[in-house]
Amino acid sequence: MAAGYETKDPSLLAHNLYKKYGKPLSSIEAYPKSLRWFLEDNFSIEVLQPILKLQSSDGTIKGLFESEGGKAFEAAWIPAAKRMTICVSSQAGCRFGCKFCSTGQHGFRGNLSTFEILSQVFGLRKPFNHIVFMGMGEPLDSYQSVKKAVEILNAWWGVSxxxxxxxISTVGIFPELSKVIEELKCNLAISLHSPFHEERKSIMPVESIYPIKEVIKMLKTKKFTGKRRxxxxxxxxxxxNDSPLHAHETGRLLSGLRCHINLIAYNSIAGANFRRPCLRTIENFREILNEYGLRVTIRISSGYDISAACGMMVGSK
Ligand code: SF4
Structure with missing residues (x-):
């Protein structure tokens, strides 16, 4: 702190800065008036601002950001009743090349720093009560930045x-998957997409290095207690991958694991030769999974008309 002012508790200042982001520094009530005005006159809090914002007919807002080094990446604000989610990117592009994902088809331009990740949270200037790392990139491939961002989001002195x-959503890569389970206490979402090795490999090249069966085997040795999901x-x-055979095999694979399954209908992207299944097929799939005692939600993708839905972000205008 500048000459003349000292604080015995810098975390209290951090807490106020995160909680009051967007408000004048003079509004930090925990400090005497003179200090507040000193902060107001001498400091500013900067985060990256979106260079482009698009709004979907369903209310979703997508922001395009650009780092000082020229990396472009996107985040989305998704309102749904009382739940307001910000979906953030952890990388500009992605190097995992999943065949159904626009991000993966547009190459890899680098990891995002913690500052660039948190800029998405604050730069959209929208209220939120959920954060999901489901935007561009594989969060565990940028683990240190993501870990720090999650710690700040969770800490009492941060966003609390x-x-x-x-x-955190991941295709499941080691050893980071074990680390995230041990080091962070947030929820985990694993991208499964097929229970069959060769088939999953054909749409997710990562399967040849980290097979989903190994990922699930490891997860079965861990405890997901309390409210952690x-x-x-x-x-x-x-x-x-939507046949009854797929549903039964997925049910067998996941049985015995305390988990939830989200079924998502494919969102069409340029250059990929897949189609969206009909609602009846999706419901059949869910019913079969239910027979294995699994809890299943059919998830509705938001922001399709502005390319903000699952697998559609590419980081360009
Ligand atoms: S689905 Fe995830 S891991 Fe796969 S290419 Fe897209 S962003 Fe990367």
Missing amino acids: LANRYIT LSFEYLLLGGF
Whole structure:
């Protein structure tokens, strides 16, 4: 702190800065008036601002950001009743190349720093009560930045958002998957998309290095207690991975694991030869999974008309 002013508790200042982001520094009530005005006159809090914002007909807002080094990345604000979610990117692009994902088809331009991740949270200037790392990139491939961002989001001196409102989505890579389970207490969402090795490999090259069966085997040795949630994302590609056989095999694979499954209908992207399944097929899939005692939600993608839905972000105008 500048000459003449000292604080015995810098975390209290940090807490106020995060909680009051967007408000004048002079409004930090925990400090004497003179200090507040000193802060107001001498400091400013800067985060990256979106260079472009698009609004969907369903209310979703997508922001395009650009780092000082020229990396472009996107975040989305998704309102749904009382739940207001910000979906953030952890990388500009992605190097995992999943065949159904626009991000993966546009190459990799680098990891995002913690500052760039948190800029998405604050730069959209929208209220939120959930954060999901489901935008561009594989969060565990940028683990150190993501870990720090989650710690700041969760810390009492930071945003003080409970861990159960923060979710990291991953294709499942080692050893980071074990680390995130041990080191962070937030929710985990694993991208499953097919229970069959060769088929999953054909749409998710990561399967050849980290097979989903190994990922699940490891998860079965861990405890997901309390409000911490383990979920699996299953993207249904019409006529490809949506048969009763797939549903039964997925049920067998996940039985015995305390988890939730989100079924997501494919959102069409340029250059990919998949189609969206019909609602009846999706419901059949869910009913079969229910037979295995699994809890299943059919997730509605938001922001399709502005390319903000699952797998559609590319980071360009
Ligand atoms: S689905 Fe995730 S891991 Fe796969 S290419 Fe897209 S962003 Fe990367």
